[in-house]
Amino acid sequence: MRIYRTLLLIFVLLLLLSANNALCQVNDETTETVLRIEELLIQGENQQAWQIIEEIPEDKFAPDDRFWIMASVQYEMGRVADKEGMPFFQKAEEYARSAIKENADNAEGYKWLAITLGAQAKHSDTKAQVKISNKVKENIERAIALNPDDDISYLVLSRWHYKNSSLGGVARAFAKVIYGGLPKASLDEAEKLLLHAIKLRDRIAHRYYLAKVYDRMERRDDVKAQLERAILLPVTFPEETKEKRKAEKKLQRWK
Incomplete structure (x- = not known):
């Protein structure tokens, strides 16, 4: 998970509405800076985006917003x-x-x-993955409770269900012994969450991962329909560039 155009625009708007707050004084230069960071990330210029963040005066952003933006850029640097x-x-x-x-x-x-905990799980052993899994679910559900209109949060939770619904026997056994088991995960819930995310905002990522859910369900016609929709949508954050290419390649193989 990256800084997305919608989130950044909302963030700028919130800053503008909070102009009376000394920590949230915004001018045209600040707005341009935020949008510039987003553009650089999509272009793959992560180091330059990070440099811009470091050079922004502290009084231009509320501390909590500054930190999550920094987290998103560091995540993208790690992904690359x-x-x-x-x-x-x-x-x-x-x-x-x-x-x-x-x-x-x-x-x-x-x-x-x-998102960052989930990314670390990919590079961790089974014991760490099980431990991290519960934290991922706990935090993304908290994010949804605080902002139920963020489509990306539903994508993240759907990915949790997708991955944990196919968790291997060793991991499940370990989770049962150490933690008493993992929260219930299902493909049906993953589908439901992605359909809701699409309702909030249609994105390549939502369609691509919904296709993966349908593939696991052995619903080939639905897989094809989602991939066909995905390749028609614009890239809204860095990872979607790769996902769009994958969708195109899979459709080519099916011709």
């Missing part, structure tokens, strides 16, 4: 680094926790904490 991404994900986690510490009602802080 692939197998060497763990240090970035861990740093992103620190920033997300700092956002929550500054403001316990900041939905973005919980969302990015869930």
Whole structure:
């Protein structure tokens, strides 16, 4: 999970509405800076985006918002680094926790904490994955409770259901012994969450991952329909570029 255009525009609007707050003074230059960061991330210029954040005066952003933006950029840097991404994900986690510490009602802080923890799980052993899994679900559900209109949070929770519904026997046995088991996960719930996310905002990611859910359900016609829709949508955050290519390749193989 990255800084998305919709979230950034909403963030700028909120800052403008909070102009009386000394920590949230916004001018045209600040608005342009936020949008510039988003553009750089989509273009893959992560280091430049990070440099811009570091150079922004502290009084331009509320501390909690500054921290979750930093978390999102560090996450993207880790995603691009692939197998060497763990240090970035861990740093992103620190920033997300700092956002929550500054403001316990900041939905973005919980969302990015869930995303960065999930990213770390990919590079962890079974024991760590089981431990992290519960934290991911807990934090993303908190994010949804605070902001039920954020489509990306539903995507994250749907991915939790998708992955945990197919958890291997070793991981399940470990979870049962150590934690008394994992929360229930299902493909049906993953589908429901993605359909709701699409209702909030149609994105490549939502369609692509819904296709993956249908593939697991062996609903080939529905898989094809979702992939066909996905390739018609615009890229709204960095990961969607890769997901769009995958959708196109899969459809090509089916011709």
